Amino acid sequence: MNRKTLALSAAFGLLVPVLAGCGGSDGGSGGGKAIVVGTTDQYIATKDGPAPLDPAFAYDTGTWNVLRQVVQTLVSVPRGGGKPIPDAATECGFTDRANESYRCTLREGLKFPGGDAITADDVKFSIQRALDMKGENGVGTLLSNIDTMESDGARKIVFHLKAPDATFPYKLTTPAAGILSAKDYPAKKVRTGFELSGSGPYTLKTEVKGDAVVKAVFTKNPDYKGNVKLQNDKVELRPFKTPDDMGKALYDGDIDMMTRAMSPQQVEALIEKPREDIQLTEMPGLEIRYLVFNTDTPLVKKKAVRQAMAYTIDRGQLVTKAYGAMAEPLYSLVPSSVATHTNPFFNKYGDGDLTKAAQLLEEAGITTPVKLTLDYTTDHYGSATGKEFETLRDQLNASKLFDVDIKGTEWSEFRPNGKKGEYTVYGMGWFPDFPDPDTYVGPFFDKPNFLNNPYDNVKIRTELLPESRKQADRSAASKTFGEMQNLVAEEVPMLPLWQGKQYVASRTEISGVEWAVNSSAELHLWELGQGT
CATH class of the missing domain: 3.40.190.10 (Periplasmic binding protein-like II)
Structure with missing residues (x-):
């Protein structure tokens, strides 16, 4: 067996452009x-998810990996990483210093599978469709900063944003911004089943x-x-x-x-x-795993319970038992290989500090053991997920501060249940939507959010996220991202566990x-x- 270790940089947000191979479909x-x-990955149509391959509905890595092969976007991230480069477009760029207006010019000769020419009106239709449908899975949040669009009906389109957003070009690389034909995709409803068409x-x-x-x-x-x-x-x-x-x-x-x-x-x-x-x-790898707290439920509404869990869990032991060399502990929602990463959960809670966990619960007047159920999906994130949650259960129960059961559910039922708020604490995974640290914060703390989580940090949502998006030089946003990570560690609406290879x-x-x-x-x- 030959074994390769790919040493390409995984740190993004500070990447320089890398040249990509061009030349269309020859070769x-x-x-x-x-x-x-x-x-x-499984591609299943269900009552709650009847349109698994519709770009206005799909919002998971497995399905996006199907969409990326077929549905074309104006820009794409080049081979090896870096700033977005034109794909369906010949050129794209901000037309103002405030990063509020973004203009693209389409390539000549673009066609849908039926032979119809692709125009700027098709781009406008596709993105307006995603905005109007608002995506039940939260995919619409990627494009929700668009205020208006101007099309010349031929090859030029301009996006006017509600607020400055230097990450907007990256968002246009996602399948949510895929170019679709109005003949195949209804404007106001999803395309059910497993048909998928585009110019990719x-x-x-x-x-x-x-x-x-x-x-x-x-x-x-x-x-x-x-x-x-x-x-x-x-x-x-x-x-x-x-x-x-x-x-x-x-x-x-x-x-x-x-x-x-x-x-x-x-x-x-x-x-x-x-x-x-x-x-x-x-x-x-830039995958992360984390626990989500439904802060509307009585058991974890008190911050002290969430913080006590952060003190109790030993990430090093968790990774060793469940994943071995395939993962490493994570102490922030932003992975360690991303330039703006800090370690606020380690600095505040360490790993497995039972003395501080017990003291915190006692000071908050919380009776122990706290009885909880940890829910997880059995068939979406890999075969080791069950072992992961068995280890979490055993750690929490061994502390005598918690009395934890675990329950596994298939993804087709698990994901709708989570969005409906039927779980108190549950496990989720995340792969970045695009190469920028914003993708580890915005989808969770903007409105609406990917998780449909009731937790709302007004400072993150209205001050820090908008401030970070003003920075065209993403390194200049490091301090702001650090502050957001510290706030998440203090409030613990989510608890990061590990990042994977x-x-x-x-x-x-x-x-x-x-x-x-x-x-x-x-x-x-x-x-x-x-x-x-």
């Missing part, structure tokens, strides 16, 4: 044979069994014009229920690569017992693997090729 290889990629690098055909996708086939789009250079003609994405099922398919030669989420045991096995036909690639296993004849998954866990299938 595909492999003929008609598809490269087959396995994933444990690939077209998509799904194979569905019941209410779930069992195969997604991406075929090179001959009409694509953008900055991506395809290294293949066809890729098949195949969902698996468990990492073990996915691993068996790789070892048997049924798939060429397995991506998120490999289990810690699989990674350890491939390191300790290498195979000549399998390559393991380690990559920087990424591992991808592939057959040795597959090339481009190190570029196919970036530090934000974005899947770039166009980078994969066959042969050296």
Whole structure:
């Protein structure tokens, strides 16, 4: 087995631009044979989520990794990171020093799959649609700072913002800002089912069994014009229920690569017992895991209970028992590899300080043990999630300050329950929407927020976040981000636990693997090729 460690910088917010390969869709290889990629992400239509592939509804990493292959955006983050560069556009930029007006000019010759030319009116329609529908999963928050849009009906569009926002170009790189056809997507309602169409690098055909996708086939789009250079003609994405099922398919030669989420045991096995036909690639990761407190519920409404949990949990032990080398402790919502990161939770609470936890609860007049249920999803964040919550339960119960049960629920039910406020304390994960520290703060503390959490920190929402977004030089916002991190540590509406590394296993004849998954866990299938 060949093992690669990708040393690309994962720190963003201070990145300089990196040149990306250009030239449209030329360069595909492999003929008609598809490269087959396995994933444990599931694509399921439910009563609460009838439109899993609609860009105005979808807001999770797994689904976005499907959308990015098919739906084109005005700008995109270049290979290796850096500032957004034009994709569907030929040029984009702020037209004022205040970062309140942003203008783009479309490429000539852009087409939807049916052959219709793409105009600035289509861009305006697509983004207005996302704003009007407000996305039940919270995806609309990414674009909610748009006040008005001007289109010349041909190739030029201008976005006028409600407030200055230097991160706006990054938000336009997300699938929420994908360019859609009014013929395929109704203006006021979601497009249900598993159809997806756009002007991106690939077209998509799904194979569905019941209410779930069992195969997604991406075929090179001959009409694509953008900055991506395809290294293949066809890729098949195949969902698996468990990492073990996915691993068996790789070892048997049924798939060429397995991506998120490999289990810690699989990674350890491939390191300790290498195979000549399998390559393991380690990559920087910006995934975080955290606990969410529903501050409307009586049990955790008192800050002292939330702070006592922060004192009690030992992140080092948690990571060692559940994830091993695949994770490291996290003491802020902003990961340690991001330039504005600080360690406020470590500075204030340390790890496993039971004396201070007991003193705090006693001073607040809270009777112990505090009886709680920790809820988590069984099938969305990887096979080690159960072990993680068993470890959290055992730590909290061993303190005698808490009496904790845990309960696992499938994601299709878990996510709607969380948004409805049916849980007191529950576990969530987060991958960045775009490469800027704002993505670890804005989605949680702006209004509306991704979690539909009742907690509202007025200072963060009305003062610090707007102030940070004024800074075109993101390093100048470090002090403001530090203050926001300190406020979160003081109030504990959320409790960060760990940040992860990424591992991808592939057959040795597959090339481009190190570029196919970036530090934000974005899947770039166009980078994969066959042969050296």
